[in-house]
Amino acid sequence: MNFSSDNKxxxxxxxxxxxxxxxxxxxxxGAEFLLLLNxxxxxxxxxxxxxxxxxxxxxxxWVARIGKTEVLNKCKIPVLxxxxxxxxxxxxxxxxxxxxxxxxxxxxxxxxxxxxxxKIRDVLEMQNIGFNRECALITEASGRGLKTxxxxxxxxxxxxxxxxxxxxxxxxxxxTHSATSEPSDITIDNTVKIIDRALRNIPEEIPTYVEGGPIxxxxxxxxxxxxxxxxxxxxxxxxxxxxxxxxIVEVAKSYRIISQIEPERVSGNNPETDYTYGTSSKMRExxxxxxxxxTREMPILITGPSGSGKTALAEExxxxxxxxxxxxxxxxxxxxxxxxxAEELFGSELGHHGRGSPSHAGILENADNATVLFDEIxxxxxxxxxxxxxFIDTGIVRRMGGNRHRKINCRxxxxxxxxxxxxxESGKLRDDLYYRLNALEIAxxxxxxxxxxxxxxxxxxxxKKSEKKQKNISNSGLNALMEYSxxxxxRELKHTLTRAVLVSxxxxxxxxxxxxxxxIAHKKAEIIPTQEDDNxxxxxxxxxxxxxxxxxxxxxxxxxxxxxxxxxxxxxTTRTLYSKIKxxxxxxx
Amino acid sequence: xxxNSLTSDINSASSDTIFCPILSGLNAEQSDCAALIPSGNxxxxxxxxxxxxxxxxxxxxxxxxxxPFINKEVLFADLFELGVRSVTNWPSxxxxxxxxxxxxxxxxxxxxxxxxCLSHAMKSGLDAKAFILSLYHGRKAxxxxxxxxxxxxxxxxxxxxxxxxxxxxxxxxxxETLIAMEPSVKIYIYQHSAEEAxxxxxxxxxxxxxxxxxxxxxxxx
Numbered sequence: 001m002n003f004s005s006d007n008k009x010x011x012x013x014x015x016x017x018x019x020x021x022x023x024x025x026x027x028x029x030g031a032e033f034l035l036l037l038n039x040x041x042x043x044x045x046x047x048x049x050x051x052x053x054x055x056x057x058x059x060x061x062w063v064a065r066i067g068k069t070e071v072l073n074k075c076k077i078p079v080l081x082x083x084x085x086x087x088x089x090x091x092x093x094x095x096x097x098x099x100x101x102x103x104x105x106x107x108x109x110x111x112x113x114x115x116x117x118x119k120i121r122d123v124l125e126m127q128n129i130g131f132n133r134e135c136a137l138i139t140e141a142s143g144r145g146l147k148t149x150x151x152x153x154x155x156x157x158x159x160x161x162x163x164x165x166x167x168x169x170x171x172x173x174x175x176t177h178s179a180t181s182e183p184s185d186i187t188i189d190n191t192v193k194i195i196d197r198a199l200r201n202i203p204e205e206i207p208t209y210v211e212g213g214p215i216x217x218x219x220x221x222x223x224x225x226x227x228x229x230x231x232x233x234x235x236x237x238x239x240x241x242x243x244x245x246x247x248i249v250e251v252a253k254s255y256r257i258i259s260q261i262e263p264e265r266v267s268g269n270n271p272e273t274d275y276t277y278g279t280s281s282k283m284r285e286x287x288x289x290x291x292x293x294x295t296r297e298m299p300i301l302i303t304g305p306s307g308s309g310k311t312a313l314a315e316e317x318x319x320x321x322x323x324x325x326x327x328x329x330x331x332x333x334x335x336x337x338x339x340x341x342a343e344e345l346f347g348s349e350l351g352h353h354g355r356g357s358p359s360h361a362g363i364l365e366n367a368d369n370a371t372v373l374f375d376e377i378x379x380x381x382x383x384x385x386x387x388x389x390x391f392i393d394t395g396i397v398r399r400m401g402g403n404r405h406r407k408i409n410c411r412x413x414x415x416x417x418x419x420x421x422x423x424x425e426s427g428k429l430r431d432d433l434y435y436r437l438n439a440l441e442i443a444x445x446x447x448x449x450x451x452x453x454x455x456x457x458x459x460x461x462x463x464k465k466s467e468k469k470q471k472n473i474s475n476s477g478l479n480a481l482m483e484y485s486x487x488x489x490x491r492e493l494k495h496t497l498t499r500a501v502l503v504s505x506x507x508x509x510x511x512x513x514x515x516x517x518x519x520i521a522h523k524k525a526e527i528i529p530t531q532e533d534d535n536x537x538x539x540x541x542x543x544x545x546x547x548x549x550x551x552x553x554x555x556x557x558x559x560x561x562x563x564x565x566x567x568x569x570x571x572x573t574t575r576t577l578y579s580k581i582k583x584x585x586x587x588x589x
Numbered sequence: 590x591x592x593n594s595l596t597s598d599i600n601s602a603s604s605d606t607i608f609c610p611i612l613s614g615l616n617a618e619q620s621d622c623a624a625l626i627p628s629g630n631x632x633x634x635x636x637x638x639x640x641x642x643x644x645x646x647x648x649x650x651x652x653x654x655x656x657p658f659i660n661k662e663v664l665f666a667d668l669f670e671l672g673v674r675s676v677t678n679w680p681s682x683x684x685x686x687x688x689x690x691x692x693x694x695x696x697x698x699x700x701x702x703x704x705x706c707l708s709h710a711m712k713s714g715l716d717a718k719a720f721i722l723s724l725y726h727g728r729k730a731x732x733x734x735x736x737x738x739x740x741x742x743x744x745x746x747x748x749x750x751x752x753x754x755x756x757x758x759x760x761x762x763x764x765e766t767l768i769a770m771e772p773s774v775k776i777y778i779y780q781h782s783a784e785e786a787x788x789x790x791x792x793x794x795x796x797x798x799x800x801x802x803x804x805x806x807x808x809x810x
Contacts, residue, residue, distance in 0.1 A: 038627060047657040048696040052627065055611050055653060055680060059627035087628035089614040111627065118686035120622060123744050127619050
C-alpha cells in the first residue's frame with residue numbers, strides 16, 4: 001500500500017463508500033484507496049449521510065459485515081474501516097480486532113465527534129465517547145501496524161491526531177449538501193483558509209485530504225487542492241449518491257422516451273419530409289390532411305409560431321402535387337418593397353411609371369400551373385390584399401396600368417406566424433381574404449407542444465446532417481432535447497444539432513453535448529414566447545459554435561488553472577487572460 | 590403523582606416503565622447522547638424485544654422518531670398489536686444545538702420532527718408523551734395535540750446548589766406557563782436518577798407546582 005505525500009502536483013483521490021458496487025466502481029475509476037463507512041451504506045438506502053450518527057444499526061459490526069461480504073473480496077486497493085467509538089460498551093481493542101480479523105488495511109474515525117458542537121459534544125468528551133476516544137482508537141490501530149486516516153475539523157484536532165499516530169489526515173469541511181440539506185455557504189477561498197489553518201504545523205510527510213463542504217465537482221476539488229495544503233480529495237456522496245441518482249433518473253427517462261421513438265421509416269424521395277412531421281397525433285393529422293388535399297386547387301393557410309416549419313410544410317404540399325404543378329414560387333411578403341409591391345406581384349404595362357418605363361410581367365403572371373407561397377401574408381398592405389383576394393376568386397391577373405386580363409391557374413398557399421384572431425382584430429389581415437385562404441387551415445403546433453416528435457425529428461435531421469461524420473444520438477441526448485423548451489422551434493432544433501455535431505468528438509451525441517442550451521429554458525412551462533423573444537432567439541441562433549468564455553474556461557481546466565500555461569496554450573498574453581477571466585467572471589482559483 | 594422509569598432492562602419493565610432497549614449499557618449521561626450513538630437499530634431492537642411473548646406486559650415504549658426508514662403506519666399498528674399503548678421520543682434530538690443541530694434539522698432530525706411523529710402515533714390510537722427541553726419545544730408539542738410532556742432538566746453536568754435552584758426555578762416557570770396555555774396538559778419531570786428525583790421532591794415538597802409525576806432513568810450499567 002502506498003499513500004504518497006511527496007508530490008503536491010499529483011492530485012490524489014479516494015472514495016468513501018458503503019456498498020460493493022460503489023467500491024468496485026470507484027476502484028475502476030481510479031480511487032487510490034477506499035473508506036468503508038456506514039454513511040455510504042445509508043446513502044445507498046436512500047438516507048442522508050448525516051444519519052450515520054443515529055442508532056439505526058450497530059455501525060461497526062454493520063460496516064465490518066459489508067466489508068467482509070461485499071468489498072474486501074472484490075477490491076484490490078486498500079480499504080479502511082470507518083469505526084465509531086461512541087458506544088461505551090465496545091472497547092477499542094474489540095473494535096480494532098474486528099478491523100484486523102476482517103482484513104481491512106486500516107481504520108478511520110467515523111462517524112466523528114469532530115463535527116458535533118454545543119454542550120452535547122462536551123458530554124461526549126466527558127463520557128469518553130467523543131473525539132479523545134477517537135484519538136485513542138487511532139493510537140490503538142497504529143500500534144497494531146494498521147493504516148490510520150483521521151477526520152479532523154481544526155488545528156487542535158489535527159495536532160491531537162498526529163500525536164496519536166495518524167498516518168493521514170482528512171479535513172472535514174462539513175457534510176456535503178444534498179437535496180435534503182442546505183447548500184454549503186462556505187466559498188472555495190474560505191475552504192482553503194479553513195484547510196490551511198487546520199493543517200498549520202502539521203508535518204509535510206503526512207498525506208492530507210479534504211472532504212465535504214462546497215466540494216461537489218472534480219473541478220472544485222482540484223481547485224482547492226491547487227490552492228491549499230491538501231493534496232487529495234475524498235469523495236463521498238459526490239461519487240455515489242449524486243451521480244447514481246442522476247444516472248438512474250436519466251436511464252429511467254430513456255425507458256420512457258424509447259416508447260416514443262418510432263422504428264425508422266423508409267425515407268421518401270425528399271429527406272425534408274422526415275423532419276416536417278414526427279410521430280405525434282397532431283402531426284399525423286396534418287400529414288393526413290396533406291395527403292388528402294395536396295393535389296386539390298383550394299387555397300391553404302398555414303399558421304404556427306416562428307420556426308415551426310410552415311415553409312417546409314408548404315414545400316411538402318407542393319412536392320405532393322408535382323404531377324399537377326410544375327413549380328413553386330415563394331413570395332416573401334415581408335421583403336416586398338412597399339412602393340413597388342403591386343408591380344412585383346402583378347406586373348406593369350409600358351409607361352405605367354411614366355413615359356418610357358418598360359412593361360414587365362409580375363410574379364403571378366408567371367405562376368401559371370404553379371404553387372404560389374405567400375410567406376407572412378399579413379405583411380401585405382390592404383390594397384394588395386384586396387387585389388390578391390380578387391386574384392384568388394377569379395384567377396385573373398391584370399398588370400398595373402394595363403387592361404389585358406390573363407387567366408392563371410395556380411394554387412395559393414399562405415402562411416403567418418401571428419395568431420389569426422389578433423390579425424383580424426387589428427385589421428392587418430382582411431377578413432374576406434382570410435375566409436378565402438382558410439378553405440384549408442393547418443395550424444402547426446410549437447415544438448414544445450409536440451415534444452414527442454423530437455426523437456424522430458432529431459434522428460432524421462442527424463441522418464441528413466451527419467452523412468459524413470456518422471453521428472447518432474443517445475437516449476440521454478434525446479432526453480436533454482425533450483426537456484428543453486425550444487422557443488425557436490424546429491429551426492432552433494436544427495441549429496442545436498448542427499452545433500452539437502460540430503463540437504462533439506464522439507460518434508454518439510449525449511446529454512452533455514447539449515449543455516450549451518440555456519439552462520433557464522429547461523423548464524418548458526415557464527416560458528411563454530413573446531415578440532421580443534424572437535429577437536433574442538435570432539441572436540441565439542447566430543452564436544458561435546463555442547464561446548470565448550467556454551474556450552478560456554476549458555483551457556484553464558485543462559491546465560489546472562495555471563494561468564501562464566493556459567495563456568501559452570491559447571496564444572494570448574497572461575495579462576489578456578487575466579482580463580478575460582475578469583470580463584467573463586470565470587471561476588479561477 | 591405517578592412515577593415512571595425509562596429503562597432498557599426488559600426484566601424490570603412494568604406498566605410504570607417506558608421501555609427503550611437501545612439504552613442498554615448506557616449510564617444517564619450517555620443516555621442523553623443516545624441519538625448520537627450508532628450502537629444498534631433502536632426501533633428494530635424494540636420490536637424484537639416486544640415480540641417475545643413474555644414481554645406483552647410492556648405498554649409504554651420509547652421510539653427513535655427520526656428513523657428515516659420507519660413506515661409510521663406499519664410501526665404504530667405493530668406496536669398496538671404488541672400491547673403498546675403509549676409512545677415517547679427517545680433517543681431524542683432535543684439536546685442538539687449550534688451548526689450540528691441546523692444540519693440535522695435539514696435531514697428531519699429535530700424535536701419538531703419527533704413531535705410530528707408522536708402526533709402521528711396519536712392518530713393511530715396510541716397515547717404520546719413528549720420529551721421537551723424548552724418552552725419552545727413545549728409549545729410545539731401542544732400545538733400538535735400532545736397533552737403529556739416530560740420536561741428534561743438538561744444534560745447532566747455538575748452544578749452548584751445555587752445553579753441547581755436557578756435551573757429548577759426556570760423549569761418550574763416553564764411548567765406553569767405550559768399549564769396556563771393548556772390546563773389539561775400532564776407534565777412529568779425527568780430525572781437522571783432516583784436520587785435526583787428524591788432530592789427534587791424534598792426540595793420542592795411545599796411547592797404548589799402541578800406536576801403529574803416523574804420519569805426517572807433506570808441505568809442498566
